[in-house]
Amino acid sequence: MAFAESDARIAQRRTFHAYPEPSWCEFLTTSRLVDAVEAIGVDRLHVGSSALDADERVGVPDVDTLDRWRERAADRGARVDVLDATAGGTTGLVAVLDRGPGPIVGLRVDIDALPVTEADDDEHQPAAEKFRSENAGVMHACGHDAHMTIGLGVLEAVKASDFAGTFKLFFQPAEEVLGGGRPMAESGHADDIDALFAVHVGFDHPTGEIVSGVEKPLAIRQTHARFTGESAHAGAAPHEGRNAVQAMATTVQNVYGIARHADALTRVNVGRVEAGTASNVVADDAVLELEARAGTNDVLDYLTDRVDRVLEHAGAMHDCTLSTETVGRAPRVDSDDGLADIVGAVATNVPAVESVRPSAPFGASEDATYLMRRVQERGGEATYVIVGTDHPTGHHTPTFDIDEASIDIGIDVLTRAIRRTLGDDA
Amino acid sequence: MAFAESDARIAQRRTFHAYPEPSWCEFLTTSRLVDAVEAIGVDRLHVGSSALDADERVGVPDVDTLDRWRERAADRGARVDVLDATAGGTTGLVAVLDRGPGPIVGLRVDIDALPVTEADDDEHQPAAEKFRSENAGVMHACGHDAHMTIGLGVLEAVKASDFAGTFKLFFQPAEEVLGGGRPMAESGHADDIDALFAVHVGFDHPTGEIVSGVEKPLAIRQTHARFTGESAHAGAAPHEGRNAVQAMATTVQNVYGIARHADALTRVNVGRVEAGTASNVVADDAVLELEARAGTNDVLDYLTDRVDRVLEHAGAMHDCTLSTETVGRAPRVDSDDGLADIVGAVATNVPAVESVRPSAPFGASEDATYLMRRVQERGGEATYVIVGTDHPTGHHTPTFDIDEASIDIGIDVLTRAIRRTLGDDA
Amino acid sequence: MAFAESDARIAQRRTFHAYPEPSWCEFLTTSRLVDAVEAIGVDRLHVGSSALDADERVGVPDVDTLDRWRERAADRGARVDVLDATAGGTTGLVAVLDRGPGPIVGLRVDIDALPVTEADDDEHQPAAEKFRSENAGVMHACGHDAHMTIGLGVLEAVKASDFAGTFKLFFQPAEEVLGGGRPMAESGHADDIDALFAVHVGFDHPTGEIVSGVEKPLAIRQTHARFTGESAHAGAAPHEGRNAVQAMATTVQNVYGIARHADALTRVNVGRVEAGTASNVVADDAVLELEARAGTNDVLDYLTDRVDRVLEHAGAMHDCTLSTETVGRAPRVDSDDGLADIVGAVATNVPAVESVRPSAPFGASEDATYLMRRVQERGGEATYVIVGTDHPTGHHTPTFDIDEASIDIGIDVLTRAIRRTLGDDA
């Protein structure tokens, strides 16, 4: 019986895995989640634009991209009502079990995928077992397929339990671009939450290990920058060019070189660059996607000031104009010990859990912090839980994969923690 | 009557202009040229694979790109026989008028377009008069539309004249990637030529000016380089990355900084860069399109040695592997004075020619030099002729345009020069 | 009475301050310390070459520099026997109070100064009160003048106390170049120590604060690198040069850009550069002084591997040969809690101590870690104690100064801790 359930969950995870959608384009994913939630049955369901404050979105792709993914979803059978509710890239949903007065508890999982081309060799299980991404260049390379499956499993289990109060399940879009956390935090749905759990698999924690709260999610800012210069014939008139490639390279060399800060760790990365058209033309255009992260919000300010200074003067040095857009941002927000302790306590009761760690440093960033901060600001508590999973290679790589056994563990631990927080200690 | 002819030529040039095709994808262009040449009537016609040595091609795009352009050409009515003869990207043609014993004279024009998005405002004549490129992102921004029209006009005029000997007209593909010159030079068609003319419009010479030979076409090498590193999560594991963006930026900073040479001028350019996928992933991949040019073949060797050294060590510095491909190459070859003098002499007899210059420095590169070198090596003479044309902005820019009056001038001057070379001084 | 003693100590500190000597050149300083130790009276005194393993020294200046400082010291009255014992730059001393069986306790202070030109305005107390450095370009800008005074004060107080066992006082040379710690650790004098204290003033801790142990002294490696290329006339033959300035700049741009490490903090710095001779000569020579630090010894290995990779390929990229020399190195060694707790406990009994902190993060590096590691490896314990002192500006700056009130506090706290460790809890 449990085996059958696990099998179904693994099948569900693989279905999600095979059809990854990029941030703000999770049209079929949202439709499938609505189907699954409705199959379980909830008291209220907020889909798409009613699940978030659409004006707070950042990192939304252009209309052509949105349209292309929406059409593809429609072709694949996405529900018309969901496509309507998510028009223009307002993906995601909030499902609510409401049993009257009592604690209000939330769980947040994320649903988007990454611009990574999935590995295609047989050592990569999704390829060997035929559930590799069918969307070229997009991949669930960070485990959000597992997160959705865990979320649905928890919903089912909590529904089957006996509690008073409210359980809200947030399926957040656009985490990878740090774009969906803030719109959900500003939607109002999180304002009355007493206890919020967020969950992520992996991060080098093995299957059977639970981290009940994270220590230092990095504050982050992600930026798109564009240098516009002037093109010229590289042979006949090089001096007439204003070279955007040189502005770009000067930026790269110098943002990586920004001084470390004594107060907190820092990270900088220029992860994508595209510039120019052909070798015989001085490039008049360069686009950079870059980010800065820091262990504190103050040090992030330090870092972004320096990044901006580099961008400004790298452009001016090569007589290029600069435009920048912040496409993602998330603060550092720490887990509350009280809530983390509950996770730790219940986890020790789960047979498959072999190790419980009270906290671990967290080198990544997450816009779950917007939801967590919102809850904390209004008097509630929040914690970010890591469910260990054996993964052969790092997150965001073409060969990332999870140990599917960790899905049931995550469901079990979170269900217990939520039930206990709801006062149902059965 | 002349007016009518001019009108027809202008219409012909505009037809070419409206349907630009990139290098090695000139399928419809080749088909239309075959139609036009057959309408004039020639003794022999070598199309596609029989016009060049296909193994010597460089810069050929991938199969998908070739197929897409071929299908588009088919949709637009390209002849099946031409599509067969140019399968796999063996575009171009050689048309021959053969009147038996006598001098063998050649003219070379080029036929491909550039990856430039044409301007769309009314100050740009092709937009205002509705013959702007209908192929998004591709543009005749270097006047090859005019070159083809001139070539056809010369063919018609030479055919109508009275001469003994042979006239060969080379419609060369893929000049912009310096890919077509060498395959045509190696085809055998140039081996018996006594006098070869190549032609180009513009280069800041006004309508009415003729340059009878160029002084210093730059030797050139164009390269595609790729750095392959290892991706990693930019926040959680930056030290696990092997950063291709840093290898790329180090390359850019240092190739532009390669020391000038006392013996001849040098040019370097990194004209296109594409790297990485997203800001939160350390990039494992970077592609650069770069080139080096020099005033002598020896100094080009100096320069390419240094470029290669920078590439090698920029990659190794960041623990990235490097692969490179030479995608274009052309030697410096100077015009022969004797042949240039003939052009100068006949040009003074053309009423619309206001200024004749014996030679001008030439900051660009050209793979016509392969054909010129082949002719010179086998005892013939060659010259590269510039037909002045007022152009509002520089070559290779979105607002490049020609003065259509220069087309007739070019036909007139070249026809006279070719006829004189053929011994027909009427 | 205490006032008189304090006055004498302040005078002593100012005498040290006014005659700062660079690393391995502390000839007059060693002589004065020998005088002061002999005035107090000890059982054994190891001076110069008998206080350290001379073969383990790094960062020793050239013979001319050593000779110049030695002559200056001789002119100023340095003792001939001390000059003999320190010949060739074997400075420093170890003083021993030996009262037979019992614990063996050590204290380590450092004695060298920095290549900083001391401020000369009246807001800088040493200038206003006329004890500014008389050695141009050298300055006690890190408080070692206070350290020596504290060491002598502790020696006097421990001698006056009633204990069984041994007290060893290490006056270590060449800390600023991380050159003296290892030779003293290898001298044998530290091999039998049960408890070792090291001391430093300041680091942003105010007067009255004691930090009983430090958390993370950074592991460090310091390097001198030299690129040798080939000079050429910058106008007439730039291509003949092999440009050491470009190799240097490429190094700078890329070592600062080495990826941060998820496991521990990292630091890189290129603190000094000297290259070339004149603007019209391509530079054939560039010298860099650079360093890497990390929070763990493993991450230091990561970092130095990358630094070395950058150096190697920056040189090869510009066809320059590279030579490198490690001039300073120190591991990370943490304080032992047991010993730190003793410091904390006694410090609370010192009236002038207002705040005691069990540990503080430590962004600097220190080669006291070599002595600490030696003691720990042989079964003893060690702690690094910070004695707070108000300092107007940062360490290593021209206006650095200490609050002289902190000297007596340091003597009091350390004497109590040493006495308690020796079993004398009076």
Add this chain to the structure above:
Amino acid sequence: MAFAESDARIAQRRTFHAYPEPSWCEFLTTSRLVDAVEAIGVDRLHVGSSALDADERVGVPDVDTLDRWRERAADRGARVDVLDATAGGTTGLVAVLDRGPGPIVGLRVDIDALPVTEADDDEHQPAAEKFRSENAGVMHACGHDAHMTIGLGVLEAVKASDFAGTFKLFFQPAEEVLGGGRPMAESGHADDIDALFAVHVGFDHPTGEIVSGVEKPLAIRQTHARFTGESAHAGAAPHEGRNAVQAMATTVQNVYGIARHADALTRVNVGRVEAGTASNVVADDAVLELEARAGTNDVLDYLTDRVDRVLEHAGAMHDCTLSTETVGRAPRVDSDDGLADIVGAVATNVPAVESVRPSAPFGASEDATYLMRRVQERGGEATYVIVGTDHPTGHHTPTFDIDEASIDIGIDVLTRAIRRTLGDDA
């Protein structure tokens, strides 16, 4: 007899060679030249401050440097009257033979040396034959020792000839820093000159070759730039630094990368850099000596605009302030054909001359152009003559040397040209 003279000249050149003095420090050199000129006997002699407009000097070293060289010169027997006339670094002299009405003809030679450490191995003739520089770090590595010897030889020969008119011999200081040409041009001594010759040995022309005029001396600007940031402890507070080394490296990477110009050749070089104090301090100071050269004065303006832009924004990028000083500048001035023809004509009559070239391209810069321009502006003519000399290695290198046989050739050719210009065609 001629042999004896040559021997004396060689001895004279070697005396100059063995005691090189840097720009504006030619105190003993000026004194020795005054002695030699007085021994020949002239009608007027302007020494030091009366030979130039002192306010127009650039590149003058600091007072300490001037004083040190002046004292050294005094110790070596420099005349007191010359030391007075050259006080403060107003070195050089103008010697005049005045025989009344007639043409006024000038010759300019330069007298300073370079900051190069002369080679010390026996393959270097000055070392083998014991006339190597006795001033460490300074060397006659550009042949000015030969120029002075040629100047004195011409003076003697012209004096011995029969002419009407005036001959002015300029011994110009500070050519290597492009500092002395303009002060001499502004002194008034050149205002009435009808024909001016300047001379230089070498430049890859062998002994026996004469170049009667140069084609393209490069226009040049030399700059000292200083970045001032803020120092900080590299381990404990790297974020507090404003890093002048990074500003410097960014400058180097980008000035070498300034785009070539289609109109004329360009040169850039950062020939000397000095920054920071020690590896553990973020550098607050960096000094660069850099230069730009171009084939035309307009292109020099292009280049210096770009250099200044790089400097400005490299500083601002790293929050460092920038100060710059132009320390040398010279325009491009071409030789007059008429005067060059005279040199060419007489040179063919000199037996040791094997080859005469009417002109050669000239990759170097020279502030003789200030004197030439002054003469041309006032209606006279000027030419820059190269006297070939076999030299084993390039100018400005530690092993540069001349073929002493070229000294007599230079005297002979220039004496004949000057005499002919003076109307004395004997």
